[in-house]
Amino acid sequence: MKKELILLDHGSGGKMAHRLISEMLVPCFDNPLLSRLDDGAVFHLEEGRLAFSTDTYVVDPPFFPGGSIGDLAINGTVNDLAMCGAEPLYLSVGLILEEGFPLSDLERICRHMREAARRARVTVVTGDTKVVPQGSADKIFINTSGIGKIPGNVAVSGQNAKAGDRILLSGGIAEHGMAVLAQREGLAFDTTIVSDTAPLNRLVGLMFETKKEIHVLRDPTRGGVGSTLNEIALASRVGIEIHETRIPVKPQVKALCDLLGFDPLYVANEGKLLAFLPEKACDSVLEAMQKDPLGKDACIIGEVTRAHPGKVVMKTSIGGSRFVDMLTGEQLPRIC
DSSP states (O other), X not given: OOOOBOOGGGGSSSHHHHHHIIXXXXXXXXXXXXXXXXXXXXXXXXXXXXEEEEEEEOOSSSEETTEEHXXXXXXXXXXXXXXXXXXXXXXXXXXXXXXXXXXHHHHHHHHXXXXXXXXXXOEEEEEEEEEEOTTSSOSEEXXXXXXXXXXXXXXXXXXXOOXXXXXXXXXXXXXXXXXXXXXXXXXXXXXXXXXXXXXXXXXXXXXXXXXXXXXXXXXXXXXXXXXXXXXXXXXXXXXXXXXXXGSOOOHHHHHHHHHHTOOGGGSOOSSOOEEEEOHHHHHHHHHHHHTSXXXXXXXXXXXXXXXXXXXXXXXXXXXXXXXXXXXXXXXXXXXX
């Protein structure tokens, strides 16, 4: 059977473009707002603060253990909204397809996006598709934008870290980056490393239900935990101290990092979060996180200090200290 491929005609705005949209894309995300096929979605929101985010995904390869570019795109924007303290509501999806991309792969990616949206309880309400000539892109790129509502008593920002805050990490790091790299390079191990891509909005909701005093939420994606902590230290003009022995890294992930010379602190994550909150609220929030599957390995990795503002210091496993700088250069291109 001949495999159907994306053609330039699929981006022409004519019959083939209409068929692609009406027969594959609309049924995949079917809802009353999308099915109108207007140039945008019109919806009603109660008065209040809104969060808006956008991101573009170019991960190579588009399929990897634990996910694909499809669920990664949904989860990534859901998580960006959740890190603003918002309840994600509506998303847009923009597809850039290279001529010759298999339609069966596109259908599989769309299924992953639909399942991810259902899991995150968000609705895809508008989108766009463009096709470029072969060689002008690499298989498929996806842009997702999203909007969410922020409850009135929530105020989180990278500028809000305060001396005395404890720093929580929701689980093991470097899993997404190492899963994509292993798939890209065809590396085989006894135990498969699986991406941690997941929507974090439910976990964030549980945290706020427990305590509202959370100061900072961030998901350490590109640049990893090390770069994200530096960004917060600079934005809040505080010092950060972390403890190497407290940072969870799965053995197979650590082994691959050691083999290839990567520091897990700088490898991308797609289903983990960092939270800064007062010491008095820490234990109850940590307990709530550990009851959720996405936070079962949550732990306290450090604290905020008045010393060395704008810097991150790590207490090493051998009893010393070293500065953790922001990542320089591109450690792993095309990772998300």
